[in-house]
Structures are given as C-alpha cells and as structure tokens.
Amino acid sequence: MRSKAACQFETKRGKTEQHLHSEAMPVHVLSDGAGPGTKIPADLSRIHISVLSISTDPSNRSIKGKVVRKGPLVSLAADNFILKAVIQEEDSQPDTSSQSSSINIVLMGTLAKDFNQTVNQGDVLVVSGFTVGKSPTVNKDKLHPCNLLLSGDDACVYVCRLPTPPDPRTQPAAKRSAALSAQVSRLPKTPKYTYVKLGDLKAGPAVNVYGVVTFLKQPYKSRGTDYCSILKITDQSKREILCKIFCKNLEDHPKVFQVGDIVRLHGVKPQSYKDSIELIKTFGFSALTFDGGVGQPVEPRATSQSLHFDQEDRRMVEELRSWAASQSFIPPASTTPLSAVEPNAYFDLDCQLLAKAPIDTCCYLLRVWDGTKCPRQLLKVIVEPNVTEGPTSFSAEKESLIANVLAYDNHMEFARQLKLGDFLRIYNLHASPGSSKVPGLTSSQGVEVDQMAFHLHGGTAFGRGIRVLPEDSPGVQELKRNLEAFQGDGELNDSEIMEIWCTPPEFIDPAILESGTSSAPVSERSCGHNIQPVTLSQLKKSSQSRVHHVRVQLRSYEPQRLYQALKLYCSKCSNIQEVPDDELVAGLFSEASRNSASCRPPSWGISGKVKIPEDSLNRALGVHLFPQLVSEGKHKELIFLRGSTLEETCQLASSYDNIIPVRSSDGHLTLLDLDAPFLFRGRKRYYGCRRCSKAAVWDQTAEGLELTDEKTIAEALGVQLLQFVLLMKLQVQDATGALDVFLWRDAELFFGVSAEDAAANQEAQDSICQTMDSLCPPEGSTGERPWLDLCLKAYQPKEGGAQDQTCYQICQTTLTQPPVHTP
DNA sequence: GCTTAGGGTTTG
Numbered sequence: 164m165r166s167k168a169a170c171q172f173e174t175k176r177g178k179t180e181q182h183l184h185s186e187a188m189p190v191h192v193l194s195d196g197a198g199p200g201t202k203i204p205a206d207l208s209r210i211h212i213s214v215l216s217i218s219t220d221p222s223n224r225s226i227k228g229k230v231v232r233k234g235p236l237v238s239l240a241a242d243n244f245i246l247k248a249v250i251q252e253e254d255s256q257p258d259t260s261s262q263s264s265s266i267n268i269v270l271m272g273t274l275a276k277d278f279n280q281t282v283n284q285g286d287v288l289v290v291s292g293f294t295v296g297k298s299p300t301v302n303k304d305k306l307h308p309c310n311l312l313l314s315g316d317d318a319c320v321y322v323c324r325l326p327t328p329p330d331p332r333t334q335p336a337a338k339r340s341a342a343l344s345a346q347v348s349r350l351p352k353t354p355k356y357t358y359v360k361l362g363d364l365k366a367g368p369a370v371n372v373y374g375v376v377t378f379l380k381q382p383y384k385s386r387g388t389d390y391c392s393i394l395k396i397t398d399q400s401k402r403e404i405l406c407k408i409f410c411k412n413l414e415d416h417p418k419v420f421q422v423g424d425i426v427r428l429h430g431v432k433p434q435s436y437k438d439s440i441e442l443i444k445t446f447g448f449s450a451l452t453f454d455g456g457v458g459q460p461v462e463p464r465a466t467s468q469s470l471h472f473d474q475e476d477r478r479m480v481e482e483l484r485s486w487a488a489s490q491s492f493i494p495p496a497s498t499t500p501l502s503a504v505e506p507n508a509y510f511d512l513d514c515q516l517l518a519k520a521p522i523d524t525c526c527y528l529l530r531v532w533d534g535t536k537c538p539r540q541l542l543k544v545i546v547e548p549n550v551t552e553g554p555t556s557f558s559a560e561k562e563s564l565i566a567n568v569l570a571y572d573n574h575m576e577f578a579r580q581l582k583l584g585d586f587l588r589i590y591n592l593h594a595s596p597g598s599s600k601v602p603g604l605t606s607s608q609g610v611e612v613d614q615m616a617f618h619l620h621g622g623t624a625f626g627r628g629i630r631v632l633p634e635d636s637p638g639v640q641e642l643k644r645n646l647e648a649f650q651g652d653g654e655l656n657d658s659e660i661m662e663i664w665c666t667p668p669e670f671i672d673p674a675i676l677e678s679g680t681s682s683a684p685v686s687e688r689s690c691g692h693n694i695q696p697v698t699l700s701q702l703k704k705s706s707q708s709r710v711h712h713v714r715v716q717l718r719s720y721e722p723q724r725l726y727q728a729l730k731l732y733c734s735k736c737s738n739i740q741e742v743p744d745d746e747l748v749a750g751l752f753s754e755a756s757r758n759s760a761s762c763r764p765p766s767w768g769i770s771g772k773v774k775i776p777e778d779s780l781n782r783a784l785g786v787h788l789f790p791q792l793v794s795e796g797k798h799k800e801l802i803f804l805r806g807s808t809l810e811e812t813c814q815l816a817s818s819y820d821n822i823i824p825v826r827s828s829d830g831h832l833t834l835l836d837l838d839a840p841f842l843f844r845g846r847k848r849y850y851g852c853r854r855c856s857k858a859a860v861w862d863q864t865a866e867g868l869e870l871t872d873e874k875t876i877a878e879a880l881g882v883q884l885l886q887f888v889l890l891m892k893l894q895v896q897d898a899t900g901a902l903d904v905f906l907w908r909d910a911e912l913f914f915g916v917s918a919e920d921a922a923a924n925q926e927a928q929d930s931i932c933q934t935m936d937s938l939c940p941p942e943g944s945t946g947e948r949p950w951l952d953l954c955l956k957a958y959q960p961k962e963g964g965a966q967d968q969t970c971y972q973i974c975q976t977t978l979t980q981p982p983v984h985t986p
Numbered sequence: 987g988c989t990t991a992g993g994g995t996t997t998g
Contacts, residue, residue, distance in 0.1 A: 409988095569998075
C-alpha cells in the first residue's frame with residue numbers, strides 16, 4: 164500500500180533529476196528513491212480543494228491532488244503552450260462531493276510543455292505559485308467553480324512518486340515504470356507483458372505486439388456475425404503484418420483513425436496465410452491506440468477499461484514514433500478539408516452530419532459540413548419529400564458549405580445508423596466533378612459541369628468506410644472550432660483561451676506559408692480559434708464568416724500622427740470623441756478663472772490659497788480641501804483648485820496627487836465645462852462624457868470615501884469617466900490582395916501599451932510609433948515589412964456605414980517582437 | 987461458436 168511517508172517530493176531546483184531533463188524546467192521527476200532531503204518547501208501550507216474560493220489568497224499555499232485527466236499539449240504560438248488537467252483530492256473529507264474536490268488546472272508556457280513530458284495521468288501532484296480564477300467550464304464539466312492558473316516563475320509542480328520496490332526483474336531502463344499511476348500501483352501484481360517484434364512472428368499461440376499503422380479498414384459488417392476491421396502494421400523490422408479483428412460490438416474494435424497511428428495489440432494469434440503471417444484477434448484481445456506524431460501527448464485510446472500502461476509503453480510509443488517519422492509511408496496530411504479538395508481526388512473527410520436521406524435501393528445521402536468552403540459549386544441533390552432526417556433546408560450561408568455525400572451499397576446500412584450531429588471521418592471519399600452520373604434528381608436542368616459530388620463507393624477497398632469520431636478526439640475538437648466560426652455569436656472573451664485545451668495544435672496551410680515568408684511572424688494570435696489561415700482573396704469571398712485568420716503585411720495606416728489615433732470613448736453611450744486640444748482646454752480655464760473670484764467657500768471644506776511656484780506675478784489661487792484629509796496630514800492628496808490657468812494646473816499637478824479644477828457659478832462651486840479635464844493626476848488628465856455625466860456640486864456624503872483613483876473620484880463628482888482608446892485603420896496585404904482593417908478594441912493588447920499611458924507619456928508614444936515604423940518602414944528606408952499573424956473579426960456596423968458593409972477588426976492578436984530601435 | 991476476411995492501380 165502507498166503511504167504518505169513513502170512519497171518522494173522533489174524541489175523545483177532539485178539536482179538529482181538532471182539525467183532526465185535539462186535544468187531550468189519547472190517540473191521534474193525524481194528518480195526513484197534518490198534525492199534524500201528533497202521536499203516541498205516548509206513555508207507552503209496545504210489548502211483543501213473543497214474550501215478553495217476565488218477570494219483565497221494563494222501565496223504560500225499548496226494544493227495536492229491526483230491527475231485524473233491530462234489534456235494534450237496545445238501550441239498557441241511558437242514556443243508558447245497551454246495544457247489543461249484535472250486534479251482530484253484523494254483524501255478529502257468524506258462529505259465532500261467529487262464535484263468540489265476535482266479542479267481544473269491550466270498550465271502555460273514551458274511549464275505546460277514540461278508537464279506534458281513529465282507528468283502522467285494518475286500521478287499525485289502538489290502545486291504552488293498558482294492564481295485562482297473562475298472556471299469558465301464549470302457549467303460544462305461540473306467540476307470546482309474555480310481553476311488554478313500556473314504560469315510564470317512562481318508556478319511550481321511537485322510530482323509525488325512511489326519509490327521502486329525491490330524487484331530483480333526490473334531493468335535499470337525500466338526503473339521509472341514503478342512510477343505508475345496509483346490505480347495501477349494498487350494492483351497486487353501488475354502483469355508484465357512482453358512484446359514480439361513483427362519480424363520475429365511465427366505461427367503459434369497468442370502474442371502481444373506494437374506497430375505503426377500503414378493501412379486500415381474501419382469496422383464493417385462482415386457476412387458472418389461480427390464487424391471486421393483490418394489493420395496493417397509495421398515496426399523497425401520493416402515487416403508488414405495484416406491484422407484481422409472480428410468483434411460483435413463496434414466499441415471493441417481498435418480506435419484507430421489514421422495511418423501513422425500506433426497500436427498496441429494484446430491477444431492476437433499469428434497464423435500462416437498465403438506464405439505470410441497474419442494476426443487474428445483471439446481471447447484476451449485488447450487494443451490501445453496512440454497518436455503517431457512525434458511530440459504529441461502519449462495518451463492511449465483504449466478498447467477496455469482495465470488497461471495497463473506504463474513508462475515502458477510510453478518509451479515504446481516514442482521509439483516507434485521517431486522511427487516512423489524517418490520512414491516515408493506516412494502521408495503528410497491524413498484528412499483534407501472541403502476547401503482544399505481537388506476534383507477527382509480520393510480523400511478522408513472529417514465532418515459533421517447535418518441531415519440524411521435515402522436516395523434509392525443502393526444509395527444513401529449524407530449532408531455534411533466541416534466549416535470550410537469548397538471552392539467548387541457543390542452538387543445539389545433533391546430527395547423525395549418526407550424521407551429526409553433533419554432539416555430539409557438551411558440558410559443560404561450554411562447551405563453553401565454543405566457537401567452532399569452519396570454512400571453506396573454496403574455503406575448504406577452504416578449511413579442509416581448514423582445520428583444527426585455525429586462527427587464523422589469518411590474514408591476514401593471521391594470528389595467527382597459533374598453531375599451526369601448521379602442517381603436521383605438534381606436541381607440543375609442542363610449540364611452543370613462544375614458541380615462537385617462526393618461519392619463513397621461500395622466495397623471496402625482502399626479503406627473505404629465511415630467512422631463516428633469520439634467527441635474528445637483531436638479531429639473533432641478542430642472541427643468544432645471551425646464550425647463555431649460560422650455559427651457562434653462571434654463574441655470573444657477571455658475564457659475562450661481556457662476552453663481550447665483540448666484543441667490540437669493549429670494547422671497552417673503550407674500554401675499560405677509559401678505565399679507569406681520564411682521568416683517568423685512578428686505577432687501571434689491568442690484567440691483560441693482553431694481555424695485555418697486564409698488569403699485575403701479567400702476572406703473576401705467568405706464575408707459571412709465571423710472570424711478569420713490571415714497572414715499579412717502592413718501596407719499603410721492612418722492616422723499617421725499618433726495623437727490623432729487617441730480618442731475618448733464612453734462605455735455608457737459608446738460615443739467616441741476626439742481628445743480636446745490644449746488650445747481649447749486653455750481657453751476654458753482662462754474663461755473660468757476670469758469670473759471665479761466671487762465665490763462663496765463651500766460649507767464642507769477648508770478654503771485657502773496656494774502659491775504657484777516660480778510665478779513672477781506671485782499670484783495665489785483659491786483651493787478647497789477636505790477637513791478630514793487636512794487633519795490626517797494628507798492635504799496633498801486631493802485639492803479643488805479655483806481660478807488657475809491650464810499651465811498653472813499642470814505645474815501644481817506635480818505637487819498634488821489629485822487636482823479637480825473648479826469655478827464659480829452663481830456663487831457656487833462647480834466643475835469646469837466638460838471639454839476640459841475634470842481631474843489631473845500627475846501627467847494624466849481625465850475627461851467626462853458630456854452626454855452621460857450629471858456633474859453636481861460636491862456631495863458631502865462622499866467625503867468619507869477613499870478617493871484614491873479616477874473612478875471613485877468621477878463617481879463622487881457625478882462624472883461619467885471617458886476612457887482613452889486607440890483607433891487606427893490599417894491597410895494590410897498579402898499575395899492575393901489588400902484589405903482595410905480597424906484596430907480598436909484590442910489595440911492595447913496589440914501594442915502592449917495602454918491608451919491612457921500613450922496619452923500621458925512619451926515612452927509609450929515612442930513605443931507605438933516605433934512599432935508602426937517597424938511594421939511599415941517609412942519611404943526610403945531599407946527595412947522590410949514583417950509578416951503578421953492576425954485574427955480578424957468581421958462584422959456589420961449597425962450605423963454610420965453603408966448597408967451590408969463588412970468591417971474587419973483585429974482582435975486577440977499581440978505583437979511578439981519589440982520594435983527595432985533605429986538610432 | 988472458431989465463420990466472417992484475407993487491402994490494392996478505385997468511380998454510380
């Protein structure tokens with residue numbers, strides 16, 4: 164049995180694990196039994212998951228739990244990763260539901276990468292240096308309402324592993340196999356499996372094998388009692404072996420989806436057939452499948468619940484992966500989206516079933532989509548009334564994306580069993596231009612040469628068939644992202660990045676890259692949409708889509724002068740206005756100072772005079788202060804200043820934290836006209852919205868408030884605070900054309916500079932100017948225009964634009980390279 | 987229970 168004392172913890176900077184990982188990695192696995200004295204830091208105090216809340220202070224806290232779910236490593240950008248896992252507290256209080264004892268953890272950056280390599284499902288972890296956030300998936304996964312975010316230098320993951328039991332059979336290379344999931348470790352004796360190399364197979368009793376899939380047929384109904392699936396596998400011996408698996412239930416068949424997948428088969432019997440050896444399923448059969456990609460998470464897709472899987476298996480998978488990568492039998496892409504289908508090609512399609520209908524005795528119609536648009540016109544098939552399952556028509560927008568797949572003969576029965584909404588992979592689908600050979604009726608009267616029909620021909624040759632993909636498979640996650648771009652509400656929010664953990668790394672069409680550049684882009688998207696980049700000409704043809712990814716250069720932008728890009732925005736009425744220029748503001752101040760002398764001092768305050776430093780006229784200005792602040796010696800924190808010029812106000816702003824300029828109106832103290840700033844804080848000026856402010860005489864009840872920032876001061880004054888924003892129009896270009904796009908909502912994210920800072924300080928302004936110069940080098944300079952990866956949101960402006968006009972806005976995109984400083 | 991299928995230069 165495991166005991167707490169037997170657990171080994173390692174420290175973040177432990178030295179005993181260097182043989183496993185390079186230094187500076189934030190997660191480490193300690194070799195078993197080694198590293199005496201490596202413990203979690205004593206100043207960490209453990210907090211139970213069930214009592215964790217959004218208001219928990221996470222400093223010096225640790226959380227302990229077992230990894231019950233480990234998501235794949237998702238690449239957000241070059242060298243930036245995200246990984247999500249679920250940990251569950253094993254020793255929680257008995258009355259705690261599993262709902263609140265299981266929590267999502269989200270790892271970012273190299274920590275995610277390291278975690279992926281090092282931590283297995285079943286490992287027990289202690290994590291620290293996290294922040295507690297609201298879980299965006301609580302309604303979906305019913306886990307803890309919070310999640311733990313682990314990123315940056317403070318975040319640390321300690322892996323608790325069991326020491327190796329003394330076992331003479333254990334080879335040094337297999338030492339880490341003792342570091343198994345707790346579930347497996349609890350078994351009294353873990354059976355030790357041996358695997359036969361395919362080159363050594365001889366007809367005889369059942370064996371276990373590993374192999375890379377070189378060919379597959381999805382399960383199909385045999386003439387006998389079972390479904391039959393066929394695999395051809397190979398290994399380093401380069402011998403190809405056919406495997407025949409007969410099972411009554413589809414679920415018992417190996418979950419192999421593409422050539423290149425790696426399978427582990429238990430209980431297969433080598434038999435002679437036509438001068439070669441074949442493997443056939445026998446008693447004790449089970450299958451595990453792994454993605455064949457080097458560097459992908461080693462996550463088994465299992466046919467049976469009680470699976471044995473350890474470090475030895477991990478090693479086998481990784482060895483086969485790298486061997487296979489050096490061979491040439493794995494095709495570069497396993498599936499083709501509708502947008503990339505060539506006429507007459509045979510291809511595998513990942514798609515979702517929207518509707519279906521029988522056509523005749525040997526043909527069944529499947530209406531599917533994958534979120535991409537086929538450049539050819541799609542064949543329309545008219546079916547008999549009342550036989551369609553699902554909607555008989557869709558919106559024109561959606562209809563233009565739907566492919567009609569005709570499944571023949573033996574595939575009909577499978578097609579009939581499919582459920583609407585199923586995610587499918589259709590193997591060896593034939594893209595056939597023209598419509599003359601299509602059964603049933605077509606909508607076209609004459610000859611429509613350019614209509615694309617999709618046939619799943621009869622038989623199982625070439626692996627023809629259909630497989631329902633499980634919801635959690637990477638292909639489905641990618642598909643869902645693509646479909647969301649069309650049917651979602653288009654709203655982007657911060658939680659989306661947390662939702663993408665089960666999305667595979669983004670696929671970038673090589674053609675796009677070629678049309679772009681070999682150099683790395685200087686921006687990256689953080690939107691989490693896993694849609695393929697398109698060219699600008701493709702984008703223009705598909706304006707109905709809400710979100711696009713493009714790779715472009717900046718051709719030009721406006722305004723050329725940064726101060727013209729700065730605007731004031733009212734979050735209440737959404738109005739955008741120019742920042743009043745100094746001349747106008749100075750005029751308002753001098754107008755106010757002319758008639759400010761005759762003012763009754765306010766009853767709530769202490770009134771006095773303040774001298775302007777370095778003023779030749781030695782003028783004194785009226786000030787009003789809160790008695791409370793004066794009594795606490797904090798009179799410099801907030802003053803009401805009367806009769807000053809703009810220049811004088813700016814001078815005094817270096818001595819007083821908050822200056823509220825006031826004037827006299829009918830003997831009462833009031834704010835200046837709202838075109839003038841209502842508040843000066845150092846070099847920052849704050850403005851109020853004319854439409855939404857109800858500026859009044861100071862409310863006495865506000866005196867006790869903590870007037871520490873512009874928001875509370877604005878509120879107390881009845882002012883609707885305006886926000887500084889950056890608004891620019893950029894013209895971007897690629898090999899196929901140019902497009903005007905706005906940079907507004909996410910301009911601060913894009914530049915990494917706040918608009919408020921840009922309004923107040925020179926460095927922030929310089930930074931933006933240098934950025935623009937580096938993206939779009941001025942005429943005559945030798946600089947090259949770098950490439951940008953952008954996420955563009957398309958939208959129809961409600962007012963102020965032509966009807967049906969589509970606008971584009973850059974969203975969720977950040978510049979990754981600092982601007983080049985030109986001396 | 988011990989068949990079923992045992993890949994192949996595709997097409998309505």
